[in-house]
Amino acid sequence: MSKEKKILDTALKLFVEFGFHGTPTSKIAKDAGVANGTLFHYFATKETLIKELYVAIKNELNQILASQTSPTDSIKEAFNKLYFSTINWALVNQDKFYYIQQVHFSPHLAQIPAEVLHEQSKMHISFIEKAKASGDIKIMPNDLLYTLINSQILGIYQYVLIQPIAQQQEIIGQGFEMIWDLICSQQSAFHESISI
Amino acid sequence: MSKEKKILDTALKLFVEFGFHGTPTSKIAKDAGVANGTLFHYFATKETLIKELYVAIKNELNQILASQTSPTDSIKEAFNKLYFSTINWALVNQDKFYYIQQVHFSPHLAQIPAEVLHEQSKMHISFIEKAKASGDIKIMPNDLLYTLINSQILGIYQYVLIQPIAQQQEIIGQGFEMIWDLICSQQSAFHESISI
DNA sequence: AAATAGATTGACTAATCAGTCGATATTTAA
DNA sequence: TTAAATATCGACTGATTAGTCAATCTATTT
Numbered sequence: 523m524s525k526e527k528k529i530l531d532t533a534l535k536l537f538v539e540f541g542f543h544g545t546p547t548s549k550i551a552k553d554a555g556v557a558n559g560t561l562f563h564y565f566a567t568k569e570t571l572i573k574e575l576y577v578a579i580k581n582e583l584n585q586i587l588a589s590q591t592s593p594t595d596s597i598k599e600a601f602n603k604l605y606f607s608t609i610n611w612a613l614v615n616q617d618k619f620y621y622i623q624q625v626h627f628s629p630h631l632a633q634i635p636a637e638v639l640h641e642q643s644k645m646h647i648s649f650i651e652k653a654k655a656s657g658d659i660k661i662m663p664n665d666l667l668y669t670l671i672n673s674q675i676l677g678i679y680q681y682v683l684i685q686p687i688a689q690q691q692e693i694i695g696q697g698f699e700m701i702w703d704l705i706c707s708q709q710s711a712f713h714e715s716i717s718i
Numbered sequence: 719m720s721k722e723k724k725i726l727d728t729a730l731k732l733f734v735e736f737g738f739h740g741t742p743t744s745k746i747a748k749d750a751g752v753a754n755g756t757l758f759h760y761f762a763t764k765e766t767l768i769k770e771l772y773v774a775i776k777n778e779l780n781q782i783l784a785s786q787t788s789p790t791d792s793i794k795e796a797f798n799k800l801y802f803s804t805i806n807w808a809l810v811n812q813d814k815f816y817y818i819q820q821v822h823f824s825p826h827l828a829q830i831p832a833e834v835l836h837e838q839s840k841m842h843i844s845f846i847e848k849a850k851a852s853g854d855i856k857i858m859p860n861d862l863l864y865t866l867i868n869s870q871i872l873g874i875y876q877y878v879l880i881q882p883i884a885q886q887q888e889i890i891g892q893g894f895e896m897i898w899d900l901i902c903s904q905q906s907a908f909h910e911s912i913s914i
Numbered sequence: 915a916a917a918t919a920g921a922t923t924g925a926c927t928a929a930t931c932a933g934t935c936g937a938t939a940t941t942t943a944a
Numbered sequence: 945t946t947a948a949a950t951a952t953c954g955a956c957t958g959a960t961t962a963g964t965c966a967a968t969c970t971a972t973t974t
Contacts, residue, residue, distance in 0.1 A: 525952085539825065541825040542737070543737075547932060548930090548932085556952075556953085557952060557953040557954055558933090558953080558955090559952070560951075560952055560954095563950090563952070563953095566933090567932080567933080568931095624823045627819045627820045627823045628737050628820065628823075666889075669876050670870070670874075670896075673870060674866070677866045677868065678866075680865050681861055681862045681865045681866075684861070700900055704899070742960075743963080752922080752923090754923080754963085755923060755963090755964080755965080756923070757963095758963060758964080759920090762963090763963080764961095764962065
């Protein structure tokens with residue numbers, strides 16, 4: 523494994539356990555088995571390291587999600603795959619998923635260019651547009667759909683995390699039915715209320 | 719305003735803007751208009767300050783929520799009031815609401831005794847139990863209900879935050895219908911699927 | 915009024931930390 | 945093979961920071 527990758531991996535582990543404040547760059551370098559200066563050879567500042575780690579993790583997740591759906595899937599199938607893949611990825615990569623939230627609720631997020639953030643959510647937004655065009659889901663603003671789905675996924679994930687592994691997949695499946703009921707156009711409380 | 723309160727207020731503002739790392743105690747003291755030593759007279763360590771600020775904010779929110787519902791309310795009415803009060807409090811106290819999430823996704827949360835955290839969610843849990851007993855909402859684990867409601871509220875809040883003020887209340891109301899559909903026992907995808 | 919206790923101060927320190935730098939090693943290109 | 949470029953090292957530093965402390969002030973009690 524390259525030293526750059528070792529540094530990223532070690533930084534992830536330490537940031538999640540001790541926070542940004544509680545993790546000196548010297549400890550990252552030491553635990554990663556590289557010299558102090560090597561860390562700054564790859565990442566000009568600690569801030570850069572924090573941001574690049576975030577972008578790398580989100581890219582990894584996006585790449586995995588992009589490989590999950592096929593063009594022949596129905597909207598519900600595709601959404602189901604994205605939903606399951608996300609939660610299962612989060613369960614396998616708990617540190618990485620936690621780190622995404624950690625950055626999300628920190629001043630570091632504001633340091634990441636809007637352009638980069640937009641690039642990260644592009645895939646989800648275009649999927650949402652396709653889903654809406656198909657008529658399978660309620661008419662509501664893209665942002666709202668995106669936000670609701672994300673928070674539902676986060677909620678289910680947090681719950682599943684503390685359940686026995688044997689039951690996890692079933693619970694995730696039930697969570698999917700819930701969120702699908704919420705957004706599909708069959709019974710449409712939201713739609714009715716805004717189309718008055 | 720007491721110096722202790724001034725310190726807490728200033729710490730909130732600075733932590734939210736610059737993060738825990740980016741906020742030296744010296745700056746908190748200076749901005750609060752007190753001496754360096756005074757800060758440590760009230761809060762033994764910076765960590766203590768971070769934790770006590772969190773507990774104080776959650777207590778404030780809980781106290782407000784507790785004063786909103788009356789015993790004669792129906793389950794749906796009571797839930798509606800709690801939902802609206804929470805989101806509207808969050809809109810008025812954006813820093814405080816943000817700080818709660820900030821702590822939630824930081825290692826500081828682990829430093830707060832489980833007993834204290836449990837005390838904070840007691841009211842919500844007991845309301846959930848009452849609601850379930852009434853038969854108005856689906857049968858599902860308390861934790862799951864609690865988590866789902868919380869994430870739905872967070873999702874709606876985050877969306878409403880970037881909408882024009884004139885439309886906020888209507889959107890919040892639509893969000894309520896959604897979450898109520900999700901948890902009420904009328905159409906019960908979750909219930910059916912687990913009662914097989 | 916005297917005494918006690920708590921509040922407030924701000925200069926001070928010991929420790930820590932982000933980032934530098936010149937030297938050395940390793941890889942790549944010519 | 946030589947030269948240039950890049951990677952790696954780790955000791956070092958200037959700046960910062962959490963927390964201390966002895967002195968002073970203020971309020972309460974006796």
